[in-house]
Amino acid sequence: MEFVEYADREMMMVTLADRLSSELKSYLLHQDHASLAVPGGTTPGPIFDTLSGAALDWSRIHVMLTDERWVPEDHERSNTRLLRQRLLTGRAEEAQYVPLYEPTETPEDAMETLAARIGPELPLSLLLLGMGDDMHTASLFPGADRLDDALRSDAPPVMAMRGGGAPEPRVTLTGPVLRGAMSTHVLITGPSKREALERARHLKPSEAPVAAILGDATVHWAE
Numbered sequence: 001m002e003f004v005e006y007a008d009r010e011m012m013m014v015t016l017a018d019r020l021s022s023e024l025k026s027y028l029l030h031q032d033h034a035s036l037a038v039p040g041g042t043t044p045g046p047i048f049d050t051l052s053g054a055a056l057d058w059s060r061i062h063v064m065l066t067d068e069r070w071v072p073e074d075h076e077r078s079n080t081r082l083l084r085q086r087l088l089t090g091r092a093e094e095a096q097y098v099p100l101y102e103p104t105e106t107p108e109d110a111m112e113t114l115a116a117r118i119g120p121e122l123p124l125s126l127l128l129l130g131m132g133d134d135m136h137t138a139s140l141f142p143g144a145d146r147l148d149d150a151l152r153s154d155a156p157p158v159m160a161m162r163g164g165g166a167p168e169p170r171v172t173l174t175g176p177v178l179r180g181a182m183s184t185h186v187l188i189t190g191p192s193k194r195e196a197l198e199r200a201r202h203l204k205p206s207e208a209p210v211a212a213i214l215g216d217a218t219v220h221w222a223e
């Protein structure tokens with residue numbers, strides 16, 4: 001794991017957005033398209049604001065979420081809504097969006113469709129993840145109903161996930177997909193997430209799911 005500490009959040013957001021943008025650019029020099037997976041939640045908005053204006057061939061970039069809350073796209077807790085407002089806009093409007101949501105009653109009803117969509121995007125070219133104080137990443141929550149299955153090396157690419165403190169049913173990319181990304185960055189802010197990260201480094205993924213992906217990740221932190 002590499003740990004990068006920034007003087008402040010604003011500096012971190014701009015610097016990391018630039019880094020993601022140059023990784024995408026290099027990737028596209030040698031590949032037809034790049035797959036970019038990003039988290040929802042409250043932290044990454046400012047990165048999306050900068051990244052969406054990057055001078056990239058967005059038509060060759062496939063964008064998807066690392067996890068989604070099972071709520072309609074216009075719901076205030078929808079990660080898709082956040083992406084449409086802050087990332088898939090400006091220059092990035094040209095990107096191909098790969099939705100991790102279908103308007104079915106339960107996520108289980110859509111699993112086959114979502115897996116068929118995500119399969120061709122693997123391995124992910126670039127993965128950005130968030131983390132919660134409870135050491136969850138994507139929607140791999142400690143104590144969630146299918147956590148152990150989702151961490152197995154033979155897990156399907158996408159799984160429904162419930163419990164472990166998540167207020168609504170979720171769908172998440174699984175352990176092998178996250179671990180298989182060509183490049184992984186984790187974005188965290190504040191003292192409690194830094195402490196949680198330190199704790200996670202000494203725990204098993206079944207207790208601290210973020211531990212499953214830390215090995216090859218670069219963690220970016222600002223107070």
Ligand SMILES: O=C(O)[C@H](O)[C@@H](O)[C@H](O)[C@H](O)COP(=O)(O)O
Nearest residue numbers: 039040041042043130131137138
């Ligand atoms: O839908 C989600 O909630 C996310 O994708 C999730 O994995 C997020 O990255 C962490 O919960 C951190 O969330 P915050 O950035 O809001 O602290």
